[in-house]
Amino acid sequence: MGNLTALAVKNAKPGDKLGDGNGLRLDVDKNGNRSWVFRYTSPTTGKERYAGFGSASEVTLADARDARDEARKLIRAGQDPIEHRNTKRTEAKVQASRSxxxxxxxxxxxxxxxxxxxxxxxxxxxxxxxxxxxxxxxxxxxxxxxxxxxxxxxxxxxxxxxxxxxxxxxxxxxxxxxxxxxxxxxxxxxxxxxxxxxxxxxxxxxxxxVKHHPALPHEEMPKFWKSLAGETSDAARMLRWVILTACRFNEAADIDPAAEVKSDLWTIPAIRMKGEREHKVPLTGLALAQLPFRPVSDVTLSTCIARHTKTIATTHGMRSTFRDWAGDCTSFPRDIAEMALAHAVSDETEAAYRRSTALAKRRELMTTWAAYCSSASSS
Incomplete structure (x- = not known):
């Protein structure tokens, strides 16, 4: 027998914590809700844990004692009662999922x-x-x-x-x-x-x-951008977004700004990335100004490009334009440019950069790129 009686359970007042023995107690919150709690030391971690046995309005004192006794048997057998219960629930869900x-x-x-x-x-x-x-x-x-x-x-x-x-x-x-x-x-x-x-x-x-896509020479980008900046269509805004973020077409076409753009950072889910890894893109003010846009087809973007330059170039080729500019015109490390394009770099290279450090360097790179693209527009 324990220390509690059915009458004591019924008359318990808000704030009471009434022990029955062997780890079982009745807790009453400030609103008078009564619940059974079992305190024990986990045999797997050695840490103190609390298992809930339900509301006293639904679980009787006798049932709570039975649950405590079953839990103590599990502990003696080296099993954690909470983990055992979670495992049973998962197994039940998996079994139900067979249908x-x-x-x-x-x-x-x-x-x-x-x-x-x-x-x-x-x-x-x-x-x-x-x-x-x-x-x-x-x-x-x-x-x-x-x-x-x-x-x-x-x-x-x-x-x-x-x-x-x-x-x-x-x-x-x-x-x-x-x-x-x-x-x-x-x-x-x-x-x-x-x-x-x-x-x-x-x-x-x-x-x-891997196919090589015709690219706009980076020397022509400022002039091209100045012309493109005068167009307000969805295609133009999407193309400017692609250029400023150096992303792939499908990454921009499937964008969900509300879910993926937070402040000045665009997080592209792994499902849309060629390398199957989540990719974060630092955003400049100029890039953010292109949102929102209604995604259009790659063909429509190609037509938009043709309206603003006689040079044969593709949407994907804009990534090459960015990479050539970074290599020819800046002193940013090669690997930072590769990371900006979401290209794979060696594990040693990734380990050499703290994630926050690499992102800060990439932000500086993208800011410099945006300034270069718009340099003819601001002159």
């Missing part, structure tokens, strides 16, 4: 997210790519059962023939499975993870496959 297919979960995920995707093309690409390449292989599987072998069934048929599509499909599957895990519908590592996982079995893109 939720990957396709059903993915469609629900997209529906929940698409309101925040302002680009209609982006929304349609998610659905179409999974419909055409993902669902035929894994759509029928329970979301908890999608494993590496299943993901490879999706990717292998298209990996060498539809390289960009395959990369995006893999990334979308990874994001969806991460969300399912966050909701407790999956456990374990993500089978669609690239680094340290799928990159071990799927061929990397060869450098010889």
């Amino acid at each position: 939720v297919s990957f396709q059903v979960y993915a469609e629900g995920f997209i529906t929940g997210r698409e309101a925040g995707w302002k680009n209609d093309k982006h929304r349609q690409q998610w659905r179409n790519s999974l419909r055409d390449y993902g669902y035929p292989h894994i759509g029928h599987l329970a979301v908890a059962d999608v494993d590496t072998a299943a993901v490879l069934k999706v990717l292998r048929p298209i990996w060498d023939v539809k390289k960009e599509t395959a990369r995006r499909v893999r990334g979308r599957i990874e994001v969806i499975l991460n969300a399912a895990k966050a909701e407790g519908l999956r456990t374990g590592e993500n089978p669609a993870l690239w680094r340290g996982h799928l990159d071990q079995v799927l061929a990397r893109r060869k450098k010889s496959e």
Whole structure:
């Protein structure tokens, strides 16, 4: 028997903490709400922890004692009661997820997210790519059962023939499975993870496959910018954004300013990055002035470029213009320019820079670039 009685539980007053023995006590908050608490030392960490057994209005004194006794058995067996309960709950969720297919979960995920995707093309690409390449292989599987072998069934048929599509499909599957895990519908590592996982079995893109895009000579940029600055269309604003941030077309086309732009920093999610890693872009005042813009197609941007220069140049080529300018006209370290373009640098190089230091140097680089681009406009 414990120290408490049913009458004592009923008559407990706000602020009371009434012990029953062996770690069980009744806590009453200032509003008179009574709850059972079990205090114990975790056998796995050695730290003091508190497990809640529910409201005294729903859990009787006898039931609370039974719960305490079960918890003490677990402790004697070397298990932490809270962790044991969490594990059981996760297992129950995973078991319940057996009735939720990957396709059903993915469609629900997209529906929940698409309101925040302002680009209609982006929304349609998610659905179409999974419909055409993902669902035929894994759509029928329970979301908890999608494993590496299943993901490879999706990717292998298209990996060498539809390289960009395959990369995006893999990334979308990874994001969806991460969300399912966050909701407790999956456990374990993500089978669609690239680094340290799928990159071990799927061929990397060869450098010889990289296309070189016609670029505007950096000497012509100030004159080009002065002409471009006089246009107020969405295409012009988007193109100026691409130039000032040195980003890729798809990174700008799928931008969600409300979610990704905070103060003077643009955080591009890993799903949109060629290197599969989140990328942060320092923003100048001139760059921020281009927002908002309605994303347009790459063809529309190319047409916009042609309106302001006779030089043959592409949207992607603007990244080369930036890189050539940084190398020819500034003293910024090469690796800082490469980081600004989200190009891969060696682990040793990354380790040589503190993240905050590299970002500060990149901010200085982008500020200098913006000043150069607009130099003819301000003269």
